[in-house]
Amino acid sequence: MFTEQDQDQILAQGASLNQIDEQIQHFVNGFPYLHVIKAATVGDGLIRVPEAQLTSYTRRYDEVSGDYSLMKFVPASGAATRMFKSLFAALEGKSDKATDEFFARLPDFAFYEDLKAVLAEKGLDIESADRQAVLKALLTEEGLDYGSLPKGLLKFHKYPDGPRTPVEEHLVEGAAYANANGLVRIHFTVSPEHAERFDKLIADTKGDYEAWLAVAFDIGFSEQKKATDTISVNMDNTPFRNQDGTLLFRPAGHGALIENLNDIEADLVFIKNIDNVVPDELKETTITYKKVLGTVLLDTQQQLFRFQELLAGEDVSEGYLAEVNEFLRQQLSVLPPEQFDQWSKAEKLDYYRRKLDRPIRVCGMVQNVGEPGGGPFWAQNSDGSVSLQIVESAQIDMSNAQQKSTFETATHFNPVDLVCGLRNRHGEKYNLPAYRDPQTGFITQKSKDGKDLKAQELPGLWNGAMADWNTIFVEVPLITFNPVKTVNDLLRKEHQPA
Structure with missing residues (x-):
């Protein structure tokens, strides 16, 4: 199927022949649907923090956050073309x-x-x-x-001292919760054709914001890696070729950014989309709940590390196993496979160790008001266990009436509001691509040079790319979700001066 010239091109892309063969098999066979069990709701997979406890959560975060390396990670490479449709x-x-x-x-x-x-x-x-x-x-x-x-470079909000772009709004917001002893680290993923403009914007504005906010900014940029691009095929699943005979590779969607996230050196990473920003007078609630998510993560991570220590020895008591089992089920919403009770103690111990020793994410969820996109669900994993997943409609077999009905019962929606713990109990980084679900992805139909083709997207960053993470869902207020999908969204009161 591939000539010697093709193989050279694949290797130059940073990919392997095995990877390309796997991608072509996905075109041939499709991706299996995810089986959702039920929607995650308040009290059943979704935590609601009582308003009376918010101050306690934020105070605890402020007390300990300086002990950690913090980072704000903002996917910002997409063009704003659809905003102006x-x-x-x-x-x-x-x-x-x-x-x-x-x-x-x-x-x-x-x-x-x-x-x-x-x-x-x-x-x-x-x-x-x-x-x-x-x-x-x-x-x-x-x-x-x-x-x-890209959206990050457009002027979104008016202020008396001049307008701000989303990039600048993320600097201001990040200073409030990604601030470790005065150092605020923010990382933007950008497209190569706009990298210079992002650099210039930061160079022109960084000093002013540092002086105003009394912080030091460490701003980084990265581009989606070429090696994560996927091959395109004709409608009969043979490799699509450009007019010069070369293979066509296309960017594989935001799921490819798991590689960029994997390069981040930080203990805690906050993830939020570039266009979900508000003017200063509305930032307080967002900042409060970012700290709440951070506190939930740090509390849970301490428990994870403690249980891993308990299970590290040779002779683990039945009492410890029962305690871990309760923690996984109740705190992490991880249910074992049906045949679990018939497993030996050694098999159960191996299962517990694997489930505890994974990256962790705490995801904010807003009430569902009809926005398109993913939501919080209990879903079945390939190993037979059940856990919390952020699920998009494309992952569901909508021809299955029961699955369609279950998907439509979602009470909450994913606004892309995450905090992630990327290190194990020894302080070592997890290799994040090892925790993705390679059987999750999307096939789309495109065209080039007047010819139809099929393209393939990797599992989404917060869907399949984080499928094997420990996951906690926390309800956050709707006011924390103010994306700008069309230019006229900027006319909504949330984006206008008070």
């Missing part, structure tokens, strides 16, 4: 209500003054210029080029 359509003469709202409230956008200046350079007044001229000035290279920039 209705405006691109309007550029082609297909206006809708969203376009009308955009123009009716144009002065309310944080990028208004920049747009006004670009039009002025062309000799146009923003108030009298026709719609096509305004859209070109906003979306294309003739102006601000917002249609091809």
Whole structure:
């Protein structure tokens, strides 16, 4: 199937022939569906921290967080193209209500003054210029080029001292909870074509924010690794070839970022999407619950380490085994396979050790208000155990009425609000790719050069890429979830000055 030239290209990509063969088999056979048992709900896989205890949780976090290496990890490589879908359509003469709202409230956008200046350079007044001229000035290279920039570089929020981008909002937010003795470490994943712009933005603004917030920022960037790109195939599952005869590889989705996360040197890592930011007057609740998630993780991690110590010896008592069994079931929501009671003591001990000695994540979950995307579920794993998973609709067999019904019972939604513990009890880093589910992924249909093709995405970063982690779900308020999916989302009160 592969020529010598193909093999050289695969190796240059950083991949192996075995990996590519596996990917092609996934195209042929598809990915197995995940079997969900039930939705995780408050009191049944989902923790609700009483409001009266919030101060206690945040105080405990503040007391101990300086003892740990902290990091804020922000996936920021995606282009903002979909944000402007209705405006691109309007550029082609297909206006809708969203376009009308955009123009009716144009002065309310944080990028208004920049747009006004670009039009002025062309000799146009923003108030009298026709719609096509305004859209070109906003979306294309003739102006601000917002249609091809990543969200992180767009101006989202207005302030008296000037507008802020999401990158800047993450600096301000990170200073409040990813602050270890005055050092705030933040890592952005970026696309190579925009890396220089991110660098410039940080260089231009970092000093001002350090002076204002009285912290030192350590800002890092990384790009999605070429080796994680997946091969594309024709509709008959044979390798798709570019016009020059080379194989076509495509980025494999945000699940590939598990490799970037694996390179992070930190004890605790907070993960949040680039577009989920709010102005300063709304940050307090977000900061409170970030500290709550951190406290839950540190408390649980201490218990994990203690139980691992108890199970480390040669002669482990039945009492210890019973204690560990209760902890796994009640605290970590990990249920053993059905035949577990028939296992020998040695088999049970091996099972307990494996389940305890894994990376841990605590995931905030908001009440489901109809947003598309994943939610918290109890799901069956390949080893027969049941645990908590963040599940997307694409992972479910929607032709199965029972599975479809179970998926639709979700009371909560995944806003991508995680804190992760990446080290074992000896302080050593876990090798995170070893804890992904290679049988989770997505097949999508695309086209190139006028030809249809099939592409493959790796399991999502918080889905299959973290499938074999210890997982805890905690309810967080809906106000902590304010993503910007369309440009008009910036007109919502949560993104406008108070």
